[in-house]
Amino acid sequence: xxxxxxxxxxxxxxxxxxxxxxxxxxxxxxxxxxxxxxxxxxxxxxxxxxxxxxxxxxxxxxxxxxxxxxxxxxxxxxxxxxxxxxxxxxxxxxxxxxxxxxxxxxxxxxxxxxxxxxxxxxxxxxxxxxxxxxxxxxxxxxxxxxxxxxxxxxxxxxxxxxxxxxxxxxxxxxxxxxxxxxxxxxxxxxxxxxxxxxxxxxxxxxxxxxxxxxxxxxxxxxxxxxxxxxxxxxxxxxxxxxxxxxxxxxxxxxxxxxxxxxxxxxxxxxxxxxxxxxxxxxxxxxxxxxxxxxxxxxxxxxxxxxxxxxxxxxxxxxxxxxxxxxxxxxxxxxxxxxxxxxxxxxxxxxxxxxxxxxxxxxxxxxxxxxxxxxxxxxxxxxxxxxxxxxxxxxxxxxxxxxxxxxxxxxxxxxxxxxxxxxxxxxxxxxxxxxxxxxxxxxxxxxxxxxxxxxxxxxxxxxx
Amino acid sequence: xxxxxxxxxxxxxxxxxxxxxxxxxxxxxxxxxxxxxxxxxxxxxxxxxxxxxxxxxxxxxxxxxxxxxxxxxxxxxxxxxxxxxxxxxxxxxxxxxxxxxxxxxxxxxxxxxxxxxxxxxxxxxxxxxxxxxxxxxxxxxxxxxxxxxxxxxxxxxxxxxxxxxxxxxxxxxxxxxxxxxxxxxxxxxxxxxxxxxxxxxxxxxxxxxxxxxxxxxxxxxxxxxxxxxxxxxxxxxxxxxxxxxxxxxxxxxxxxxxxxxxxxxxxxxxxxxxxxxxxxxxxxxxxxxxxxxxxxxxxxxxxxxxxxxxxxxxxxxxxxxxxxxxxxxxxxxxxxxxxxxxxxxxxxxxxxxxxxxxxxxxxxxxxxxxxxxxxxxxxxxxxxxxxxxxxxxxxxxxxxxxxxxxxxxxxxxxxxxxxxxxxxxxxxxxxxxxxxxxxxxxxxxxxxxxxxxxxxxxxxxxxxxx
Numbered sequence: 001x002x003x004x005x006x007x008x009x010x011x012x013x014x015x016x017x018x019x020x021x022x023x024x025x026x027x028x029x030x031x032x033x034x035x036x037x038x039x040x041x042x043x044x045x046x047x048x049x050x051x052x053x054x055x056x057x058x059x060x061x062x063x064x065x066x067x068x069x070x071x072x073x074x075x076x077x078x079x080x081x082x083x084x085x086x087x088x089x090x091x092x093x094x095x096x097x098x099x100x101x102x103x104x105x106x107x108x109x110x111x112x113x114x115x116x117x118x119x120x121x122x123x124x125x126x127x128x129x130x131x132x133x134x135x136x137x138x139x140x141x142x143x144x145x146x147x148x149x150x151x152x153x154x155x156x157x158x159x160x161x162x163x164x165x166x167x168x169x170x171x172x173x174x175x176x177x178x179x180x181x182x183x184x185x186x187x188x189x190x191x192x193x194x195x196x197x198x199x200x201x202x203x204x205x206x207x208x209x210x211x212x213x214x215x216x217x218x219x220x221x222x223x224x225x226x227x228x229x230x231x232x233x234x235x236x237x238x239x240x241x242x243x244x245x246x247x248x249x250x251x252x253x254x255x256x257x258x259x260x261x262x263x264x265x266x267x268x269x270x271x272x273x274x275x276x277x278x279x280x281x282x283x284x285x286x287x288x289x290x291x292x293x294x295x296x297x298x299x300x301x302x303x304x305x306x307x308x309x310x311x312x313x314x315x316x317x318x319x320x321x322x323x324x325x326x327x328x329x330x331x332x333x334x335x336x337x338x339x340x341x342x343x344x345x346x347x348x349x350x351x352x353x354x355x356x357x358x359x360x361x362x363x364x365x366x367x368x369x370x371x372x373x374x375x376x377x378x379x380x381x382x383x384x385x386x387x388x389x390x391x392x393x394x395x396x397x398x399x400x401x402x403x404x405x406x407x408x409x410x411x412x413x414x415x416x417x418x419x420x421x422x423x424x425x426x427x428x429x430x431x432x433x434x435x436x437x438x439x440x441x442x443x444x445x446x447x448x449x450x451x452x453x454x455x456x457x458x459x460x461x462x463x
Numbered sequence: 464x465x466x467x468x469x470x471x472x473x474x475x476x477x478x479x480x481x482x483x484x485x486x487x488x489x490x491x492x493x494x495x496x497x498x499x500x501x502x503x504x505x506x507x508x509x510x511x512x513x514x515x516x517x518x519x520x521x522x523x524x525x526x527x528x529x530x531x532x533x534x535x536x537x538x539x540x541x542x543x544x545x546x547x548x549x550x551x552x553x554x555x556x557x558x559x560x561x562x563x564x565x566x567x568x569x570x571x572x573x574x575x576x577x578x579x580x581x582x583x584x585x586x587x588x589x590x591x592x593x594x595x596x597x598x599x600x601x602x603x604x605x606x607x608x609x610x611x612x613x614x615x616x617x618x619x620x621x622x623x624x625x626x627x628x629x630x631x632x633x634x635x636x637x638x639x640x641x642x643x644x645x646x647x648x649x650x651x652x653x654x655x656x657x658x659x660x661x662x663x664x665x666x667x668x669x670x671x672x673x674x675x676x677x678x679x680x681x682x683x684x685x686x687x688x689x690x691x692x693x694x695x696x697x698x699x700x701x702x703x704x705x706x707x708x709x710x711x712x713x714x715x716x717x718x719x720x721x722x723x724x725x726x727x728x729x730x731x732x733x734x735x736x737x738x739x740x741x742x743x744x745x746x747x748x749x750x751x752x753x754x755x756x757x758x759x760x761x762x763x764x765x766x767x768x769x770x771x772x773x774x775x776x777x778x779x780x781x782x783x784x785x786x787x788x789x790x791x792x793x794x795x796x797x798x799x800x801x802x803x804x805x806x807x808x809x810x811x812x813x814x815x816x817x818x819x820x821x822x823x824x825x826x827x828x829x830x831x832x833x834x835x836x837x838x839x840x841x842x843x844x845x846x847x848x849x850x851x852x853x854x855x856x857x858x859x860x861x862x863x864x865x866x867x868x869x870x871x872x873x874x875x876x877x878x879x880x881x882x883x884x885x886x887x888x889x890x891x892x893x894x895x896x897x898x899x900x901x902x903x904x905x906x907x908x909x910x911x912x913x914x915x916x917x918x919x920x921x922x923x924x925x926x927x928x929x
Contacts (some may be wrong), residue, residue, distance in 0.1 A: 004858035006851040043555040051491040058490040088790035327771040
């Protein structure tokens with residue numbers, strides 16, 4: 001056999017993988033190894049982006065069976081997309097790995113409880129809310145610990161239940177039901193945007209989205225909120241449930257198309273949702289009916305920090321109580337959406353807030369949250385969390401500001417585990433708390449939010 | 464691999480977790496930075512010199528080939544497994560053991576990433592100059608095995624110029640320490656320099672003592688374009704004659720400039736024959752005056768356009784064009800064969816012309832870039848491995864390029880190594896007396912031929928060594 005013998009280029013996965021050419025695009029330079037969190041932890045090739053692509057290639061070439069091991073290796077990936085930010089040929093590694101998961105699903109399906117959670121509960125906001133209600137009650141009665149005592153020993157799912165209980169945020173009354181269809185700009189309307197409410201924001205961090213709407217209004221935006229919106233599909237895409245992800249994407253695209261003309265942007269305050277919404281164009285690129293509609297939709301999606309930084313009215317000054325803070329880049333915002341400067345530049349407008357650099361460089365060091373990675377790969381997730389907590393400690397921060405619910409919950413978990421007092425804030429919460437007080441005109445009543453809730457002090461750390 | 468051997472290997476690395484025969488791991492350890500693929504029989508991940516030596520004891524007794532591997536970024540197939548082999552993943556041995564300011568040296572395990580060492584020593588005001596293009600991920604062990612260079616080596620030398628001492632595990636399980644902590648050392652034969660560049664064919668390096676130098680304060684860069692390749696080469700010659708030894712003297716041919724411009728618009732002219740990126744370093748004032756003189760020389764040599772940086776940040780920005788070469792070329796075709804010939808500097812214009820002829824004769828696209836100061840060129844053939852006819856022409860062209868380099872007084876490889884891709888051409892560059900001595904050396908270290916077989920030496924020479 002000669003080194004120059006040709007390869008055949010078999011097509012095992014088609015059409016679940018977006019083409020053999022993209023896999024061939026990996027020239028195996030190894031650039032991705034230097035930024036991959038799982039490679040850094042293991043120093044084993046199979047846990048690297050290049051290794052994962054090589055497994056897909058080996059299956060395509062017929063050199064390797066599509067084993068359960070292949071599927072497991074695809075799921076060892078955090079989907080943090082650090083690799084994509086440095087890949088010299090621009091292979092689109094993260095997308096290939098996620099598509100590989102979908103391709104593997106037929107032979108090696110995800111656990112039943114996970115599929116059920118995704119396909120039944122997470123597929124519509126109403127069902128998320130219905131599912132959240134009894135959990136909320138459990139938490140309110142502090143019975144969640146009892147559940148752990150009873151079910152925590154179950155084989156298979158027991159460990160997941162234990163982690164979930166330790167990690168889970170305090171659930172709140174769903175925000176969606178109390179939101180109006182329109183939030184008017186306070187003062188002169190300068191922009192018109194639509195708001196995409198993420199599922200986690202809805203049931204776990206409603207205060208963040210309240211702050212988002214409030215800040216948008218104060219910055220001169222009238223905000224339309226289509227209530228029928230579905231989950232963005234990111235969790236489904238992440239867990240190999242591609243058909244559901246695409247169905248949700250089509251539904252959201254059609255819904256936002258139905259809004260009146262003149263919407264400048266579709267704004268979200270969840271980096272995970274934003275990344276998915278921006279990727280609809282990629283998800284549906286091969287669908288002749290939806291490709292161009294998806295492109296138009298994705299082109300209008302903005303993370304709230306990105307949007308606010310672009311339109312912030314100069315005269316709107318921001319003033320915060322003195323705090324030493326760090327900004328934690330969510331992978332899905334910095335790596336996938338390339339939004340790094342906007343949140344920093346917004347926070348730089350806030351007097352009183354001293355922003356210290358966090359030793360995370362670029363690409364971003366993942367905090368280990370990564371969708372449900374902390375439930376499926378708890379030990380590794382915790383190793384990454386501990387690294388992140390050490391960086392926060394080294395920066396001497398008393399507050400961590402970020403822009404993604406998963407990261408905020410994960411870092412809050414890290415603080416609880418270490419018994420550390422640390423405030424966690426979304427960028428919009430900082431902005432909201434720093435806005436000048438208005439005389440008379442306030443839209444708090446419009447978005448069903450008590451001033452008391454919004455002005456709560458720093459003690460909160462209950463994500 | 465039979466169960467008895469596997470259990471001996473497991474005992475050697477002391478823990479099941481350090482050994483894998485899972486089909487996924489064998490597939491993921493089947494390659495390096497080239498396109499070639501051969502799965503090993505087992506992958507072991509030693510954590511220490513002792514475990515490594517224990518693996519070599521088993522391999523030696525059982526006559527099993529051992530292929531050491533760092534990050535698998537090599538470009539000659541040097542860490543490519545052979546059938547039935549133990550793939551020795553040294554990436555987990557990645558501790559920097561010591562950085563001594565007093566002695567200006569660092570001691571590191573072979574799995575330390577080159578850039579990690581560089582950043583660690585630079586924090587202390589020290590400098591480790593060798594900078595292979597893959598420094599973000601390649602390992603020091605791989606650097607030692609290939610005697611890696613990089614753009615900065617015209618001024619600062621290659622890896623071997625910094626190796627003061629080595630710990631080497633040998634077939635049979637002996638652990639040998641060579642050299643030490645001193646710059647001068649003529650005690651006995653200089654075996655550490657024999658190990659450097661031996662591509663894992665003699666033993667496995669498990670600890671490295673590296674010399675460090677003071678970190679230069681500032682860097683300045685000039686970017687010049689030339690209508691004629693020969694003028695660019697003459698300019699570098701004139702610079703050296705004037706006493707300016709550049710930190711970088713990087714050359715790009717027209718096809719490379721076009722690829723870079725297409726990848727990211729730097730506003731580079733695409734109708735020129737050559738682009739030169741010159742950098743100088745040192746004390747800020749000296750660096751500034753050196754780059755000003757360099758710019759005068761470049762203009763005098765016929766440069767069409769010269770851009771200069773006034774700060775280290777601007778210097779970084781100009782350097783971006785060079786850093787874009789690899790991604791730009793990666794996007795041109797599904798596969799590429801990057802060669803690594805080196806010729807005497809005065810022969811570069813001839814060599815570049817010859818390379819372009821070879822590509823044309825074989826109906827292949829080629830881009831040429833490289834380190835003009837030391838004559839090390841990276842002609843890169845673009846191809847698609849699914850096309851048999853193209854691959855046959857690539858094979859022929861690759862051979863012709865190596866022949867051309869040797870005919871001009873040059874050599875097969877400047878810094879990538881011989882690996883599997885160039886071993887059949889060794890006779891072009893080495894006479895049979897030299898090859899016989901190399902075979903004898905191989906026999907002294909590795910009587911059963913278990914260390915990285917099929918690499919570095921031509922097949923019949925290696926067989927004779929067994």
